[in-house]
């Protein structure tokens with residue numbers, strides 16, 4: 109099956125078309141491509157599974173998925189963050205059925221094996237009668253399968269199913285510079301509320317692309333939100349004055365701010381002076397220059413493959429004043445035509461309580477399951493996913509070349525380092541540089557087979573049977589060969 113999938117991809121030139129910005133429409137609803145994404149995108153990339161603040165105390169846990177693989181993401185009694193594959197070592201029952209909570213142990217509902225929150229087996233009913241004790245089944249060293257890789261950045265917890273994945277920081281690359289604006293406004297980082305979860309009949313890639321760089325849809329899709337005066341800027345067309353950037357694993361959009369110094373510009377989007385002062389201590393001088401000197405305020409962004417962030421500043425209550433909010437969201441694929449959206453509200457942990465309350469309100473007005481932007485956006489995504497399943501879509505190449513001329517030169521030249529102090533490449537004006545960057549990375553992954561991963565045996569009798577706590581190692585050779 110693997111071999112056939114690759115041939116299909118090669119023969120029809122799907123990936124080559126993606127790279128030149130002519131997107132085969134069916135990639136947004138194609139079973140075979142989704143099967144390949146499972147194997148080569150989601151079994152390889154670093155995938156977000158939660159934030160440290162969600163599991164602040166020993167025993168706190170959340171259950172999160174990487175596609176179909178459920179993980180118990182927990183803080184053990186020693187304070188260490190762990191992600192256990194949520195499948196009982198006995199007959200495979202889901203050990204933890206709750207979505208979040210606090211537990212020192214997890215007991216499987218099927219036959220009652222129990223595990224400490226560090227993953228180790230602690231109880232096995234009728235161990236002596238059923239297995240002849242340790243002679244038949246060695247409990248020692250047996251534990252729930254750990255995620256092959258786990259790492260955090262600014263409290264964001266990621267796992268990778270690839271034991272040979274590059275370090276998280278390397279994977280994120282220069283996008284870390286931009287991630288800090290959302291997650292490091294003070295020394296305490298962010299705290300989260302949520303997630304709200306809901307399903308949309310849309311392909312997961314569409315949301316990721318939209319948040320990465322689509323400033324062009326705002327004047328059309330979100331006209332009404334601007335018309336009712338939710339924003340201080342009277343014209344959605346102003347978005348073209350912002351910059352888009354791409355660096356490392358992700359990219360995003362910005363708004364152009366009016367004249368002013370750093371303090372004035374941060375206050376313009378609604379940050380109280382005490383938060384401005386903390387940002388000045390905790391962001392780097394280049395991070396501050398992007399706002400204070402260059403006049404760009406970060407807005408939406410996506411990290412490959414399926415994590416997005418938002419920063420916006422609508423009017424809240426009846427006030428003329430605007431107030432910023434941050435949202436973290438994940439496009440969790442269910443199938444080629446369905447996505448579960450997870451949407452968190454995030455706020456600087458040191459922000460004043462009144463700010464937190466109003467910022468939450470600002471978030472709920474705009475995003476989340478009832479948010480005005482969310483509702484506007486999703487109708488487009490559902491409709492295009494639906495149409496992408498038909499046979500005509502296989503004949504259509506969507507033009508995703510905005511921002512470049514026929515000879516690949518840029519419509520508006522890239523911003524210089526003096527104009528934009530952030531890393532990566534940045535442009536002003538409407539463009540699809542970021543959407544192309546995201547899908548090119550996707551194409552690279554689809555073309556690259558994964559290593560075969562060694563299996564883990566549970567308390568098995570054979571010579572050399574592996575301890576489930578051992579790091580899962582990849583063997584040489586590839587699936588497609």
Ligand code: FES
Nearest residue numbers: 196198199216219
């Ligand atoms: Fe978990 Fe049997 S499946 S104890």
Ligand code: FE
Nearest residue numbers: 325329481485
């Ligand atoms: Fe939108």
